[in-house]
Amino acid sequence: MSGYIHLQIVENAEDVARIAAQNLCAQIRERSDAVLGLATGSTPEATYAELVRVHRERRVSFSRVRSVNLDEYQGLDGAHEHSYRYYMQRHLFDHVDMRSWNALLLDGTAVDGEAECRAYEERIRALGGVDLWLLGIGSNGHIAFNEPGSTRDSRTRCVPLTAETIADNSRLFAAPTEVPRRAYTVGIATIMEARRLLLLATGEHKARAVAAALRGEEGPHCPASFLRGHAECTFLIDRQAASLLES
Ligand code: GLP
Numbered sequence: 001m002s003g004y005i006h007l008q009i010v011e012n013a014e015d016v017a018r019i020a021a022q023n024l025c026a027q028i029r030e031r032s033d034a035v036l037g038l039a040t041g042s043t044p045e046a047t048y049a050e051l052v053r054v055h056r057e058r059r060v061s062f063s064r065v066r067s068v069n070l071d072e073y074q075g076l077d078g079a080h081e082h083s084y085r086y087y088m089q090r091h092l093f094d095h096v097d098m099r100s101w102n103a104l105l106l107d108g109t110a111v112d113g114e115a116e117c118r119a120y121e122e123r124i125r126a127l128g129g130v131d132l133w134l135l136g137i138g139s140n141g142h143i144a145f146n147e148p149g150s151t152r153d154s155r156t157r158c159v160p161l162t163a164e165t166i167a168d169n170s171r172l173f174a175a176p177t178e179v180p181r182r183a184y185t186v187g188i189a190t191i192m193e194a195r196r197l198l199l200l201a202t203g204e205h206k207a208r209a210v211a212a213a214l215r216g217e218e219g220p221h222c223p224a225s226f227l228r229g230h231a232e233c234t235f236l237i238d239r240q241a242a243s244l245l246e247s
Pocket of ligand 1 (some may be wrong): 137145227
């Protein structure tokens with residue numbers, strides 16, 4: 001059964017960032033100890049920059065906010081410049097009044113990976129679930145690191161990355177061979193339990209994935225298509241990312 005996704009098409013990436021930040025701030029103002037789901041990648045960087053700006057103007061405080069991240073590369077510790085923990089520190093946590101103990105991220109260096117994944121699900125549950133989860137989308141339709149083939153009932157686990165994702169993400173590494181081949185990711189079922197979802201996509205290179213997610217057949221071949229089954233999901237995208245959607 002397909003649900004209904006709110007589709008918000010704006011002019012450019014700057015608008016996406018501004019509106020995404022407004023949504024996150026509204027959530028924090030509604031509940032100062034909100035549980036925010038956070039994403040990494042190039043797309044949300046501008047959103048975090050906007051949140052930092054709003055925080056510096058003293059219009060929002062993160063002092064009681066809790067956060068949960070989507071994924072982490074296997075084998076990278078939090079001090080590694082390509083780890084997602086490092087990314088979060090650099091783009092958000094180091095610049096706002098968030099308490100370090102309130103930020104939950106998967107540990108890419110966990111000795112017992114299965115225990116790490118189980119504990120992560122339990123910790124999210126103990127937080128009372130996620131109020132608003134920010135998402136990106138991979139050019140192959142992945143969400144977090146739920147690659148094509150991931151099922152609707154998938155949970156936090158360690159997965160191999162596809163060649164397409166390794167190639168896409170290699171732009172951030174010195175060489176494609178340095179991109180970890182595996183990553184920890186929350187599952188699709190984990191994401192679907194959040195009360196609200198906000199997926200951001202900008203640029204023409206995301207148009208095919210956005211069209212498949214919104215208009216293609218729903219199923220594991222395009223993990224983002226499962227979001228249609230969520231009651232409160234918004235795709236906030238720019239014109240370029242919307243370019244393959246028929247009006
Ligand atoms: C990575 C992340 C995803 C992210 C995707 C898109 O693979 N695991 O969570 O949504 O890339 O990233 P970008 O915004 O850089 O295109």
